[in-house]
Amino acid sequence: MRGQERGGHNELSGVVHGASVQAAVVHGDVHVRTGDPAAPRPRAPLPWQLPPAFPLTARRAELRRLEQHRAAAAGRGHPVLAALSGLGGVGKTALALSWLHGLRPDFPDGQLYADLGGQSPAGPADPAEVLSGFLRGLGVPPRQVPHGPAERAALYRSLTAERAIVVLLDDAATAAQVRPLLPGGRNVTLVTSRTRMSGLALEGCHQMQVEPLAQEAAVELLAATLADDRVATQTDDARALVGLCAGLPLAVRVAGARLAARPGRRITTMVRALAAEHGRLDALAIDGDHGVRAALDLSYRGLPETAARLYRLLGVHPGREFGSAVAEAVLARGHAPGEPGSGAPGLGPPDAERSLENLYDANLLIDTGEDRYRFHDLVRLHAAEKAAQDEPDEERAAVFRRIADHYVATATRAEKAVDPYHPLRERSYGPGPVVEGDPGPGPRAALDWLERELPQLMAVIRHARAAGAAEACWQLADAMGPLFIRRKHYDEWLAAYEEGLVAAREVGDTQAACRMLTSGGQGELGRGGHGRALEMFEEAAGLFSSIGDLLGHARTLNYRGLAHQRLGQLDEAAALFARAAVELPRHGDERAGGLARLNAADIDLTLGRAERAAEGAAAARAVLLAVDDPYNAARAATLLGRSALLRGGLDEAERLLSEALADLGAVGADSETARALRALAEVAEGRGERALARERYHQALTLAVAANQPGQAEGLRERLRLLDGDGDGDGDGDGDGDGGGDEVEGGVGDEVEGGGEVEGGVGGEGEAGG
Incomplete structure (x- = not known):
């Protein structure tokens, strides 16, 4: 109360409970009659504002975590503040109500509840209005509710400081909306929101993500x-x-x-x-x-404009996961012909990353790892539905092509890193812009990127022709060759090249069709379809001849030789490899000629001709080292080591195999690494070092299983059985002894590995080169 000069006025500020006197000057006594002092004042009813609890199913772990947080906060003398975030419909409010109703015995002074309208079409609730309702619920007469938000918040904290209450702030929009609504004292406040309340960290908020049910x-x-x-x-x-x-x-x-x-x-x-x-x-x-x-509509309507566009256009993506580079491709706009790495006009990486964070914070995306996101299945359907409703057909088609081109460009970059000798056709892209991702440093990281993205790459391949992107279909299948060579995903291998072959024929590209035939043929060869593989290689040879491609035809000699080898027709295979060793260098491919020599040496080792196999492998290795192809030079060293083992030269075999092992490990060629380890185990057996042999066999078995090589793995198990049984496993050097070589490599401008069921040198592996 402020006194004023005589003739002026005075003011009463603040909130007064009970009687008050307001006067400028008082002369004499003041008598205030307030009623019967003996009569008790009626106490305001306690607020029990929580809605009824829903029946709760199987949220025991979440309830236990909330209780643990409450106990920890109480032990520190702190108020309890927790936030439940999650997708709309995941059961955040049901969980909150179940827990808070269970706390009533410990908090007998009431329950406050407010729907903060975070997803309301009318917009979020005003904290000042919520405070007005809370104060009235706590017994403050409406006429005594302060006018200003700060005064309301102060009175709210005062009234709750000595009470034991729980507060549920349901469907919060932001941390700023929540802060004024936090009570005083050591009470319990639970916030639910579709967005993460990371802004409440300074208030000691315990964040808990509510996931879909198992x-x-x-x-x-x-x-x-x-x-x-x-x-x-x-x-x-x-x-x-x-x-x-x-x-x-x-x-x-x-x-x-x-x-x-x-x-x-x-x-x-x-x-x-x-x-x-x-x-x-x-x-x-x-x-x-x-x-x-x-x-989901409510969550969608609350997104910023760019995030909303990203949300619906990600619904065009046919795969389950994606990263920020895909989001950048989706948001990119431009009509100039795209070139990988040229940059995308319009929205760039910061916009894409910010929009992904918006979607993640709104619980519309699931974070699956470093720069990896996916949709919940029903959210994906909703995003695709919004794309169909809000985007014209031509925009959706353009977005899919940018997504496909992103994968083609990035997979091609990975292909070059893994296998720089894999001859490439110049890639053709849509109107762009093309956003090229980074598959990582070095060949192993690039190979891992291809494997990690395999489900997405296959989804794009399967969808591309129907989306009018047949060219992207075969190009993406082509770029995946090094992955199939080294990691043996046979089902995807064959499916990719079947789709790619149809796509190449649709666009009338004979060269592309040949690449798909030879690559798919090697997948057949690897899976044991030797006859079908030979048919595909011969069809490719005919097509190459029809367009006058002498080098392509020469490369099919190697492929056809591999098919005959797997069919047990070793004389035919040897003749084809001999022709290839001559014709390939003549037409300008020294490396593929070296690989033909390596394949011929493979047959020699299969037939027990160790000296001749060593000569051929040494000549092949010299060529491969000269052209700086360490992977295939290491394969030649493996064959040299096995030929030395067959001749009884254990020291020479160990030296060559150890060199091969170091080079193979650097490129992640698990199957061929397993073969080198197996040969080293046989060296150990030859020296009587049974414990070392067993260790190496087990290491090789682990790699063979990981590389999806059942024949190779069974051969290793048999060696272990012999070693652990009668000890008759001293390594006779007659090839792998694994019931079949599981690797094949090569082809018509490709280098692709597969598996056969024929024993042979180089671990039963052959390569056509190119």
């Missing part, structure tokens, strides 16, 4: 929703249903509610309704506005 928990929720015996009697269908709901509790509840309304209907009817991706979101809605789509 399968059994989701089945339990479905059973609780149906409240009958259908889940117990139709277990497989129930598991299929929750799988289609992707573990999202909202989706499971909606599907269960629709089934609960039809007690005579089997669960499989809902499984069929959800099985088609088109229309799945329709099936997961009740009355059109309560369901998964409605929940």
Whole structure:
């Protein structure tokens, strides 16, 4: 209260509970009558504002973590503040209500609740208005609620400082919205939000991500929703249903509610309704506005413009995972012909990374590792739906081509790093811009990138022709050759080149068709389809002849030789390798000529001609070293080592094999490394060093299994059985002894490894070169 000069006025500021006197000057006594002093003042009712708790299923781990945080905070004398974040419909509010209602015995002075409207079309709630409601709930008469937000927050903290209450701030938009609503004292405040509340870190907030339910928990929720015996009697269908709901509790509840309304209907009817991706979101809605789509629509509407565009256009991506380079390609705009590495006009890496963070913070993306994201399955459908609704057909097609071109450019860069001698066709791109990613430093990192991205690369290949990008289809298959050579993904190998062959024929590119035939033929050779492989190689030879490509035709000699070798037709194979060794250098490919010599030496070793095999392998190695091809020079050293082993030269064999092992390890060629290790194990056996031999066999077996080489792995198991049994395993040097060579390499401008089921030198591996 401030006194003023006589004739002026005075003011009363602040909040006063009870009677007050306001006067400029008082003469005499002041008597204030406030009622019967003996009459007790009526106490304001305690606020119990929490909505009823939903039945909670299988969130025991999350409840335990919340309790652990509460105990830790209490032990430090701190208030309890936690934030639950997660995808819309994942069950954040249900978890919050279940935990807070369970705390009522420990917090008997009330519960405060506010829906902060983070996803509301009307916009987030004003903290000042929320505080007004909290103060009235705590017993402050409406006329005594302070006008200013700061005064309201101060009074709120004062009134809660000595009370034991819990506060639920549901669907928060930002940390700034939450801060004024934090109570005083050592109370419990729980925040739910679709975005991460990292801004509350200074307030000691415990962040907890609420994930979709695991399968059994989701089945339990479905059973609780149906409240009958259908889940117990139709277990497989129930598991299929929750799988289609992707573990999202909202989706499971909606599907269960629709089934609960039809007690005579089997669960499989809902499984069929959800099985088609088109229309799945329709099936997961009740009355059109309560369901998964409605929940995701709210999150989508709250995104910044660029993040919203990225969200819907990522729905065009056919794969499950992506990184920031894909996001950059999606957001890039421009109409000049694209060139890899030329940079994208318009939005660049910072915009893409910022928009990815927006989507992640909104729980619309799942972070799967360093610069790796994926959609929840139902979110992916929603993003694709928004793309179809909000983007014209030509824009979606352009975005897919930029995505495909990004993978072609980056895979080609990885291909060059892994195998600089793999002859490349000049790549052709769409209108661009082309965003080339970085597969990592060195050949091993590049190979790992190709393997990590394999599901995405295959998804693009399978989708490309239908999307009008046939050229990108065969080019991407072509760039994946070094991965298939060294890591043996046979199913993907054959599928990639089948798609690529159709695409090459669609665009009328005979050279590309030849590359697909030889590459796919080597996949067949590797998987044991030797006859089919020979047919494909011979078809490629005919096509090369038809267009006058002498070098391409010469390369098929090597391939055809490998097929005959795997078919046991060694004389035919040797004759083809001899022709290739002459014709390939004549047409300008010294390296492929060296590989033909190596393949001929392979046959010599198979037939026990150790001296002749050593001569051929030494000549091949000299050529390969001269052209700076360390990988295949190491393969030649492996063959030299095995030939020395066959002749009984253990020291020479160990020296050559150790050199080969060092070079092979640097490029990540697990299958050939396993063969060198096996030969070194045989050297140890020859010296009577059984423990060392066993160790090397086990190392080789681990690599053979990892490289998907069952024949090679079984041969190694047999050697271990012999070593651990009667000891008859001293290494007779007759090839791998693995029941079949599992590697083949080469072809028509490609170098591709595969596997056969024929024993042979170089670990049963041959290479056509190119």
